[in-house]
Amino acid sequence: MAAFVELIAGCYEQIVFGYRVRTDQNEWTAKPDFTHHAHMASVSAVAASNRFVVTGSKDETMLLYDMDKKVEHGALLHHDGSITCLEFYGATHLLSGGEDGLLCVWSTKKWECLKSIKAHKGHVTSLSVHPSGKLALTVGTDKTLRTWNLITGRSAFIKNIKQNAHIVRWSPDGNKYVVVSHDKLDLYDLQTASLTSTLKNPKRISAINFLNNSILAVAGDDEIVRLCDVAKEKWVCEFKAHETRVKAVESFEMDDDRVLVTASNDGFIKMWKLRLNDELECPTLLGEVNTTARLTCLAVWKPSTPQQTTEDDEKGDKASTTSREVAEALLKTKRVRILAHEEVILEDESKPKKRRKKGKVGGRQEETK
Numbered sequence: 283m284a285a286f287v288e289l290i291a292g293c294y295e296q297i298v299f300g301y302r303v304r305t306d307q308n309e310w311t312a313k314p315d316f317t318h319h320a321h322m323a324s325v326s327a328v329a330a331s332n333r334f335v336v337t338g339s340k341d342e343t344m345l346l347y348d349m350d351k352k353v354e355h356g357a358l359l360h361h362d363g364s365i366t367c368l369e370f371y372g373a374t375h376l377l378s379g380g381e382d383g384l385l386c387v388w389s390t391k392k393w394e395c396l397k398s399i400k401a402h403k404g405h406v407t408s409l410s411v412h413p414s415g416k417l418a419l420t421v422g423t424d425k426t427l428r429t430w431n432l433i434t435g436r437s438a439f440i441k442n443i444k445q446n447a448h449i450v451r452w453s454p455d456g457n458k459y460v461v462v463s464h465d466k467l468d469l470y471d472l473q474t475a476s477l478t479s480t481l482k483n484p485k486r487i488s489a490i491n492f493l494n495n496s497i498l499a500v501a502g503d504d505e506i507v508r509l510c511d512v513a514k515e516k517w518v519c520e521f522k523a524h525e526t527r528v529k530a531v532e533s534f535e536m537d538d539d540r541v542l543v544t545a546s547n548d549g550f551i552k553m554w555k556l557r558l559n560d561e562l563e564c565p566t567l568l569g570e571v572n573t574t575a576r577l578t579c580l581a582v583w584k585p586s587t588p589q590q591t592t593e594d595d596e597k598g599d600k601a602s603t604t605s606r607e608v609a610e611a612l613l614k615t616k617r618v619r620i621l622a623h624e625e626v627i628l629e630d631e632s633k634p635k636k637r638r639k640k641g642k643v644g645g646r647q648e649e650t651k
Contacts, residue, residue: 285304286306286585287303287582287584288349288585289312289581290328291328291545291551291577292320292325292327292337292578292580293324293573294578296321297320298318298320299316299573299575300315303553303569310553312553312570312571316352320339321337321345322341323340324340324578326340326364326365326578327367327368328580328581330349330370330582331370331372331373331390332586333349334346334390335583338364338368338380339364344359346358349583349585350585356393360395360398361380361381361382362380364380366380366381366406366408367406367407374389375390375396377409377418379408380405380406383402384398384400384406385398385401385409387432401420401428402422403422403424407423407448407449408447408451413452413454416431416433417429420450421443421448421449421461425442425443425444426443427441427443428440447463448463451491453512457472460512462490464487468480469515481512483508484502484506485503486503487500487502488503488527488529488530489531491531491532491542493509493542496513501523501544504527505525505546507544519562523552525546525550526547528545528546529547529577530544530577531544531545531580532580532581532582539556540556540558542565544580549572552570553567553569555567
């Protein structure tokens with residue numbers, strides 16, 4: 283990993299903050315890297331890939347930042363309503379959800395909207411992409427949990443839930459997912475699509491983050507961050523992280539440890555070192571920074587070199603073999619091939635391939651059987 287990371291935070295005051303943190307020192311100090319009055323309304327969501335950072339706002343826009351060049355890269359205008367959730371899939375795609383009920387899939391190559399799906403009758407409150415990239419989960423104010431086939435752009439499964447859920451997250455291995463409604467955590471198994479366990483937080487849950495396949499960090503409308511072992515269905519640790527409610531929780535790997543990053547309405551971003559072993563102990567504070575703003579969202583940007591990217595991809599391929607097999611079985615082994623003009627061509631690997639010839643349709647090159 284590079285010797286530094288960048289903490290990106292948004293706030294009610296319409297500002298996006300960037301802080302650079304050296305990770306090769308005993309005491310971590312977050313130094314201001316940039317401050318940008320990005321939007322005309324509060325910043326509601328932020329996401330980071332290995333090159334880009336994107337912010338979403340209640341002003342209905344998404345702004346792109348090229349972190350390698352440290353410049354604003356442009357704006358994405360498609361949603362008719364506040365941007366509620368953003369998530370990158372690797373370095374190739376971005377997914378966005380909004381109050382207009384749309385789930386949009388963007389190509390990061392030309393920043394084109396490849397798919398625009400009417401996902402919910404109400405708002406899309408949260409989304410999560412499966413590690414295989416073939417599935418996505420969304421929850422909305424229509425009290426439904428929906429599974430999306432990202433190859434066809436169609437709904438694969440719809441589940442009615444009793445309450446409006448506001449958070450959904452896949453586990454890192456993609457074999458289970460968590461749905462949050464108010465103060466309740468529901469854990470589901472992918473293969474059976476059944477509810478396996480339910481846990482309750484003392485306060486309304488505002489953010490969650492999987493530290494590994496079994497340990498989940500949970501923040502709520504108080505100053506406490508709690509760690510939950512979803513495999514054992516119990517709370518294993520809690521600690522006071524801030525003076526007021528915690529709004530966002532992120533994490534990243536550092537050597538053999540996990541670094542937990544929290545952001546709060548008290549204006550502080552804090553970094554915590556956590557050793558994930560059999561006897562889980564409360565984390566130790568690595569460093570903090572006071573933004574003096576009311577923070578709403580948080581992302582961690584990690585630079586990568588081509589060599590590091592290749593090594594990470596190899597590790598990711600090994601780690602996600604099981605989840606990819608499950609997704610491929612669910613989607614009948616279809617795969618996606620992107621042509622030069624960015625059209626999505628579906629191929630069923632279970633059928634023999636036929637020779638194709640090219641023809642022109644609407645002035646563009648298109649393959650036909």
